[in-house]
Amino acid sequence: MARKITYQQAVNEALDQEMARDPSVIVMGEDVVGGQGSPGEMDAWGGVLGVTKGLYAKHGDRIMDTPITESGYIGAAVGAATCGMRPVAELMFIDFMGVCLDQIFNQAGKFKYMFGGKAETPVVIRAMYGAGFRAAAQHSQCLYSVFTHFPGIKVVLPSTPYDVKGLLIQSIRDNDPVMFLEHKMLYTLEGEVPEEPYTIPFGEANLVREGGDVTIVGFGRMVHLAAEVADKLAKEGISCDVIDPRTTSPLDEETILESIENTGRLVVVDESNPRCSMASDIAELAATKAFSSLKAAIQTVTAPHVPTPFAASLEDAYIPSVDQIEAAVRKVLK
Amino acid sequence: MARKITYQQAVNEALDQEMARDPSVIVMGEDVVGGQGSPGEMDAWGGVLGVTKGLYAKHGDRIMDTPITESGYIGAAVGAATCGMRPVAELMFIDFMGVCLDQIFNQAGKFKYMFGGKAETPVVIRAMYGAGFRAAAQHSQCLYSVFTHFPGIKVVLPSTPYDVKGLLIQSIRDNDPVMFLEHKMLYTLEGEVPEEPYTIPFGEANLVREGGDVTIVGFGRMVHLAAEVADKLAKEGISCDVIDPRTTSPLDEETILESIENTGRLVVVDESNPRCSMASDIAELAATKAFSSLKAAIQTVTAPHVPTPFAASLEDAYIPSVDQIEAAVRKVLK
Amino acid sequence: MSELSKNQLLDAYRMMRTIRDFEVRVHDEFAKGGIPGFVHLYAGEEASATGICMHLNDEDRIASTHRGHGHCIAKGVDVMGMMAEIYGKETGTCKGKGGSMHIADLDRGMLGANGIVGGGPPLICGVGLAHKMRGTDGVGIAFFGDGASNQGTTLEAMNLATVWNLPCIFVVENNGYAETTSSEWSVSCDSYADRAAGFGMPGTTCDGHDFFAVYETAGEAIKRARSGGGPSFIEVKLNRYYGHFEGDSQTYRGDNEVEKIKAEKDCLMLFRKRVTEANLLDASEMDAIDKEVAELIDESVKKAEAAAEPSVDTLLTDVYVSY
Amino acid sequence: MSELSKNQLLDAYRMMRTIRDFEVRVHDEFAKGGIPGFVHLYAGEEASATGICMHLNDEDRIASTHRGHGHCIAKGVDVMGMMAEIYGKETGTCKGKGGSMHIADLDRGMLGANGIVGGGPPLICGVGLAHKMRGTDGVGIAFFGDGASNQGTTLEAMNLATVWNLPCIFVVENNGYAETTSSEWSVSCDSYADRAAGFGMPGTTCDGHDFFAVYETAGEAIKRARSGGGPSFIEVKLNRYYGHFEGDSQTYRGDNEVEKIKAEKDCLMLFRKRVTEANLLDASEMDAIDKEVAELIDESVKKAEAAAEPSVDTLLTDVYVSY
């Protein structure tokens, strides 16, 4: 397993392989091909950051550009999914959920229940999330906490190229609506990824570091910061479990609880705004189901309760940092 | 202060008095007058449940019907607010947020920050929420946890006619965007309400019951169920603090933490779906800031992680019950 | 009219009569307190659902609205299950989980009533897309009201259907009101044909009291869609007999507005008149249907009342396929 | 053309030149790596913002888009503050918190660039409503692109403006592309006049390379709005000179597409030609402006580069008025 590809290439490869395998898989979104109706090249962009580049050459009309009409085409993806297609719709930035949320949370997410079990909606919605790109308040949000709140929706937050490929293939084959969220600052991250298709089951956390003193639960890009802190502290003899839940819905409660039962100390690292967030969710999990094991106040490290600022100085201060995580770990150990 | 009016009348009175006081207050929504362009009566409905009935007769064109176009008119309310108006827009059911969320969370909620402080957006969005009406999955949600997650938005959950009036007047006079959420099962609740206008500040919880054994934090309609349990258990000598935060954003952390420091035992009652909810949020608050006082695992009582079912038998089982709350209180006391 | 066989005419009549009786009965039972929640009745509008759905098979799909019973019946959803669903019983089409606003039956091509105004049209683009990608000649039909015709989701779907050249029909059932609000006021265009043109598709208006007018107008649009000719827009002008929902006092309506329509333009009356005058059907044949339908509806209510509420064990099922 | 005074003509030229130089300079500085984030440039489209905003005062408000620099400058936002904002400095219009996509100045009637395609049009209904309720003759102008013209929020706003009879103008700046996607493909109507008709308002198309054409078309619509005549729709046909955003390789464009437009239809060139041929302005007067503007832009970059980044203390401020 020596081949290394980027997080972005892993998205592309998963889409490519699933489209090749299953003719019901279709891909759609704004400029996911690029150049529709224009005088120059088709496949001009392959998505705003080139993630779907090349799929048109291989799969033709099964990858489709759309007008700027998120309710329209995400609704279309949902409708097509109820007809047995497996659409993967790209919502360019998760921040755009405000113009199409109904089709996701009230339609796709509720069909099966409202219809008494008689509907399946195997739609995947891919979207970029996260801060760090100097993209300011309307292009930097996390928002996975919001989707995790909604029943009927699965939420996937891959942190590595390996997880991207396995989880995206799982998402496409899964029969429920899935929000597949890609952290825009991870696209260039390289990692080992098998060439053949494989799946990673939902609800199985990844124990990124093992250690008995403190449990750190992190999401998406934060997993890497948490691991960095764990590695640093390991040199001082402080050993941390670093847990990457990989999916927030379903959530692998078991792995998290087991770790807490062992360490008695919990730090949650969530790039989201703090209120009603995944940080809250994991803290609640510990305080309701592992309370007797807890030896110290839980620490959460999150963005503050403000929109994402543009200026580099402010955005850097907005995003949870290695220093803040380290301080939190030291605090739970006091 | 002997006069009693209903929760619904309190909404109407607050709107009426503020419209009389301040000409910049305007009210808009679907059928909030009723009969626009129709051959019969104007003011035919006064909102789908009659809450705004009579305001047209008193305030004329300052209360306005809208087409079914939530992005359109909620956006218009937001835009008008930036021009110094004080619009109160009715989103009939909070469940409809999916077709207009962008104007709330990305526009109204972010203007001040994105514009470096140079904008005020004094808009109020009133909406009905909550289960119990046999209105099924798309007309019964709480969703206040989602709005609480967003910076820049204030979230108000009145539980009594008195709170409705004081908090709605505060919302209208407040210079920030406010989600004012009315539980549809409380409209007929009666309570003492002063005739003259008054305000209740945001971020000041109401200690509904005082007692030293257990802290129960409840939201909206759940406050009444919690109080019922407290009264019942008081007869057995179990005394509960019942806290109604009244606003979830801002949140009166102090009152909640003080109570927990005193009781060491916390039950949170939230009608929402459980994940990334206000139940999570309060549990996190306790586990991070009052950990050393906690004597038992926190208990949360919420709806399950499923859409709201239609059938009476199922909906009754879906909504947190007095029995579940009582069981949770007994559990934290074990 | 002549292209319809006698059996088809009988089917059409039976369909309209079934919808009418179903709705009248739900109205009565709601008034007696037997039915919970929000209920929006389709009585008066029967010719629309019937005239359109007569062209469809199980592979064709429709998306409906909060006022969905008529569309369900016309698309072949079982009436017994529907009545039980409206009562919230375990024998309901959706096991009691959906209620009036969420009846769906994908096997019959009925993609759901919808509690969200404007929820259906984007979904129907997906139906059209699925048919197109698979190379079938199936179509998708979005039913929505005059109120919903101003919702951004509806308008986006119209643009998308033209851009993607989808086999989709957008049917606005213009009953003059969205709740209390007149469509004369809320719909900004002079005619819906103008709005259709603004989205690059042909738009036609037809009289929704006249089954044959609806049937013919829809037939053309559906034929065009099936043969790759792209989407169409149809305005069906009609009237609802009851309030927006059950419990609505309707003071916004004109004096004797509904009585006049019933007397002059009732779709069942007009149908009877046309087919008997043209000697296509006998009154007695339709009388026989009336009787059968009355019995069917009666049985559906009895069974619904007698059925059990869903067991609390089912609260947590049917939400994910796998979790 | 004749109705404009010499000073107004000089102002118009200065405005267009300022926008052009600002954008060219941002393009160059971005390429050098000095500017962070997403930057969408308005170069080539100057006559639109200028021709429209020349009619407006500080009480009139505009809503802009991700491609907002030109609208800001035309509406009177300070160029020094804008440049500093784009660099993310504390001296920026928004103290560095907003960046290119969020420049706003409510005192100048500029309600914000917008990172959400279709974000502005509903807001502009509110501006129109506020003016209408207060009985002023102010107007609201929504600028948006051809791509945004298919967004439900835009379409809803158009319907609402007609229904409420608001003093709002909907200006689609049709530059032929939404990112890489051609407006020929994504916009379903044959002409935007059809779409306007579908929402009950007059629609006109004008040549966005020609300042005078834009100025006159906008003048009529704004006059109508000021006098209670309701909303209008204007399509301005124009071209962008740079990529969708900085960094775009633009392989979707035709060969020499931009070079040809620059040579034949550049708005500054056409303006110069018109006013000198008609003896309204001297070339030397415009040359002088060119020089002043060049210095201004140069100074704005120097100041922006020299300014401090916002202090971390400001991370938590400016979010609520009171909390």
Ligand SMILES: Cc1ncc(C[n+]2csc(CCOP(=O)(O)OP(=O)(O)O)c2C)c(N)n1
């Ligand atoms: C997004 C959304 N907005 C508002 C409502 C409330 N509502 C339900 S039906 C209705 C009126 C719909 O009118 P129309 O589309 O003409 O259909 P009709 O009821 O006349 O059949 C409204 C406003 C809703 N359910 N969803």
Ligand SMILES: Cc1ncc(C[n+]2csc(CCOP(=O)(O)OP(=O)(O)O)c2C)c(N)n1
């Ligand atoms: C709701 C939303 N969808 C998509 C985008 C991404 N996006 C930004 S600009 C743009 C193209 C806009 O095209 P157009 O409206 O024609 O304006 P132009 O860029 O040509 O000025 C897109 C798709 C966005 N910012 N917001």
Ligand SMILES: [Mg+2]
């Ligand atoms: Mg209607």
Ligand SMILES: [Mg+2]
């Ligand atoms: Mg464009």
